Amino acid sequence: MAKVREVEYLSIGGGMGSFCWVDTLRIHGVSFKDICVISPNKKPYRQLKLYCDAIGLTKNQRLRSDSGSRPDNFWGFPGYGLSEALDELKNKKFTKAAKLLLQLFFEPFIFGYYSPAAGRVYKALEREAKRIDWEKSLIIGHANNLTKFPDGRFKITYSRDNSIIARVVHLSLGHGKLRKIKSQKSKVKNAYELDNEFLNKIKRKGGTVMVIGRGTAAQKIVERLLDFKKIKVASLHREVESPKDFRGVKQKRFLSWRLQQFNWPRAAFGGGLMHESDSLWSLPSATPDKNWIRKVKNAIKDGRYEITKRPIKANFTIDCSGFGEAARTHEFYSKLIKKYNLPLTPNGSIRTGDAFEIEALCSYKTRVFISGALSGFSGPADSFFGAQFASFKTLENLNVKKMDFIESFEAWCRWLTNKKI
Structure with missing residues (x-):
C-alpha cells in the first residue's frame, strides 16, 4: 500500500497558474517542504512552449503579452522590456537599447506595443524556478480525483493509487478538451x-x-x-x-x-x-x-x-477554434462538478468568490482555489498577469504573513540579485 503524504499547500496542474501561486507563497515565507505540485511536466512553461511550437511561434518571436506581465517577477519591475534594453546595453548594442526604451516610454505611438520574445519568458521562468526550488516541491504525475474529508481536509489521488492530503488546494489544470471537427484525420x-x-x-x-x-x-x-x-x-x-x-x-x-x-x-x-x-x-x-x-x-x-x-x-x-470553454469539457473538473454539484457561471466555468476560492468546497480552516482557464470569477485570469493577480488574491484567504514595504523591498532585492529563498 502506497504511503499517504500530508502537506499544507498543494497545487494541481504545474503550469503557469501553479508556478505563480507557488512563487507567491515562497516569496511570502512558505517553505518548499510545505508545498507540493502535481504536474505531468518538469518545467512550468513546458505546455506553453508546446502550444507555441505547434503554431510556429519560435523562441525569437514575440508573445501576446506586455512588458510588466512577468510570471517570474512578483513585483513586475523591471519589466521584460527594460530587462531586454539593459541586456542590449551590456552587449554594447546601443541603437537597439535606445529603440526599446523609446518604445516602452511612448508605446504605442513609437514602434507600437512592446511584447516579450518567447525565449526571454522561458529563460526568466527557468531562473525563478531554480531560485524558489520548484523541483523540490514537484511530484510528476496526473491528478485523478479530489475528495473532501469530514474535517475539511482534501485527499487527492494521482497516477494510479498514489494519494496526498492537503489543507489548501490550488487547481490550475489548464483548458478543456480541444475542439475537433469530424473529418478525415489525414487531412x-x-x-x-x-x-x-x-x-x-x-x-x-x-x-x-x-x-x-x-x-x-x-x-x-x-x-x-x-x-x-x-x-x-x-x-x-x-x-x-x-x-x-x-x-x-x-x-x-x-x-x-x-x-x-x-x-x-x-x-x-x-x-x-x-x-x-x-x-x-x-x-x-x-x-x-x-x-x-x-x-x-x-x-x-x-x-x-x-x-x-x-x-x-x-x-x-x-x-484554430481552440479549446472547450466549459469546465465540464475537462475530465478532472467534470468529476468535481458532478460530485459536489458545484455552481457554474453562464459561460460554463466554475463559479468562485472574489479571492478565486470555490466556496462550495471551503471550510473554516481549509480552502480550494482555482485559477487560469475555466476559473469563473475573472476571464483575464487565463493570462500571465491574471495568474499573478489570482495568486495574490488567494493570500487574502490564507494564514500567510503579508509583507510590509521594507520586507517587500528586501524580497525584491533578493529576486534582482537571484538569491535563493
Missing part, C-alpha cells in the same frame, strides 16, 4: 497538434488549406502557410466585415479579423471592468502586426489568400 489537424509531418505533407502536395478561426493561433498559422509555395489559404470566418460584433462592441478591423493588442484591458484585473468581463468573454482577435497585414494584403493581390463565410472544398484543414 485535418488542430492548430495545437500540428507537427512537421503534417506540414511537410502540405508543402509536398500543395493545394488549398482552410484555416478555421481568427485568433492569434489562426493568425500565426496563416502567416506560416503563406511562406509555403504552391499553397492557397482560405480563412473560414462565419461573420465577415461588420463594424460591431454580436455584443455590440466596436473593434478595429482588418477585413474580418478583429484587431487588438491584448485580450483584456487592465481594468478587468481590478478596476471598473472586473465584474463586467462576462460580456467580453473569449472573443478571438488577432494582434495588429503591420508585417502580417502587409503579407496578407500581398497574398490577396496574388490570389493566394481569401476569406470565406462557409466551408469550402480544401485539400487540408487546420482548426
Whole structure:
C-alpha cells in the first residue's frame, strides 16, 4: 500500500497558474517542504512552449503579452522590456537599447506595443524556478480525483493509487478538451497538434488549406502557410466585415479579423471592468502586426489568400477554434462538478468568490482555489498577469504573513540579485 503524504499547500496542474501561486507563497515565507505540485511536466512553461511550437511561434518571436506581465517577477519591475534594453546595453548594442526604451516610454505611438520574445519568458521562468526550488516541491504525475474529508481536509489521488492530503488546494489544470471537427484525420489537424509531418505533407502536395478561426493561433498559422509555395489559404470566418460584433462592441478591423493588442484591458484585473468581463468573454482577435497585414494584403493581390463565410472544398484543414470553454469539457473538473454539484457561471466555468476560492468546497480552516482557464470569477485570469493577480488574491484567504514595504523591498532585492529563498 502506497504511503499517504500530508502537506499544507498543494497545487494541481504545474503550469503557469501553479508556478505563480507557488512563487507567491515562497516569496511570502512558505517553505518548499510545505508545498507540493502535481504536474505531468518538469518545467512550468513546458505546455506553453508546446502550444507555441505547434503554431510556429519560435523562441525569437514575440508573445501576446506586455512588458510588466512577468510570471517570474512578483513585483513586475523591471519589466521584460527594460530587462531586454539593459541586456542590449551590456552587449554594447546601443541603437537597439535606445529603440526599446523609446518604445516602452511612448508605446504605442513609437514602434507600437512592446511584447516579450518567447525565449526571454522561458529563460526568466527557468531562473525563478531554480531560485524558489520548484523541483523540490514537484511530484510528476496526473491528478485523478479530489475528495473532501469530514474535517475539511482534501485527499487527492494521482497516477494510479498514489494519494496526498492537503489543507489548501490550488487547481490550475489548464483548458478543456480541444475542439475537433469530424473529418478525415489525414487531412485535418488542430492548430495545437500540428507537427512537421503534417506540414511537410502540405508543402509536398500543395493545394488549398482552410484555416478555421481568427485568433492569434489562426493568425500565426496563416502567416506560416503563406511562406509555403504552391499553397492557397482560405480563412473560414462565419461573420465577415461588420463594424460591431454580436455584443455590440466596436473593434478595429482588418477585413474580418478583429484587431487588438491584448485580450483584456487592465481594468478587468481590478478596476471598473472586473465584474463586467462576462460580456467580453473569449472573443478571438488577432494582434495588429503591420508585417502580417502587409503579407496578407500581398497574398490577396496574388490570389493566394481569401476569406470565406462557409466551408469550402480544401485539400487540408487546420482548426484554430481552440479549446472547450466549459469546465465540464475537462475530465478532472467534470468529476468535481458532478460530485459536489458545484455552481457554474453562464459561460460554463466554475463559479468562485472574489479571492478565486470555490466556496462550495471551503471550510473554516481549509480552502480550494482555482485559477487560469475555466476559473469563473475573472476571464483575464487565463493570462500571465491574471495568474499573478489570482495568486495574490488567494493570500487574502490564507494564514500567510503579508509583507510590509521594507520586507517587500528586501524580497525584491533578493529576486534582482537571484538569491535563493
